[in-house]
Amino acid sequence: MHDLHISRPASVRAAFVLGLAPLALGLLAGCTTLPPWLAADGPITVTAANPRADQAALTKLHVAVQASQPGQGRLTQSRLAEARRALESLLTDDSAEARSYHPYARALLEQIRERQRLSAQNERLNRELDAGGRNVEEQGRELDTLRRQNAELQKKLDALTEIERRLPPPVTPAAPRPGGSG
Secondary structure, eight states, X not given: OOOOOOOOOHHHHHHHHHHHHHHHHHHHTTSSSOOHHHHTTSSOOOOSSOHHHHHHHHHHHHHHHHHTSOOSSOXXXXXXXXXXXXXXXXHHOOSHHHHTTHHHHHHXXXXXXXXXXXXXXXXXXXXXXXXXXXXXXXXXXXXXXXXXXXXXHHHHHHHHHHHHHHSOOOOOOOOOOTTOOO
């Protein structure tokens, strides 16, 4: 069996690697910004007319995304509210730069609203569970009390039964004799 090894010329490999290098670096850098040739193909377009407005809109979207991330510990209502305010601010901005981010902001805002609804429902269910747990504990204590009372009453009943068993049999009165004095 022959091992076929097709070798590409070094210049083709180098061109391939150099072509992927900007994309790979962008991915490794956390995709904070896309190269212009990729941004032009996507729905988000950077306008050269007002890069500050675009950066402000992008910053609002970035703040909302960061605030909506669970991060360390539980996702709090205040972080979701912060994300919601940033998105609502972005959606009220009617500049062309901000409008290009509106579809993303609306989608994220819908997710945040759903998360807030589910978080509130989760808190309500936890409160009900705690209340139910307290009721179960109270009922358990009451059941223990009733069992102790039942055991005490059973001991008293057993003691009375033992006393009755030890008593001598009842004496029946003798019948009056006929023809006796009287």
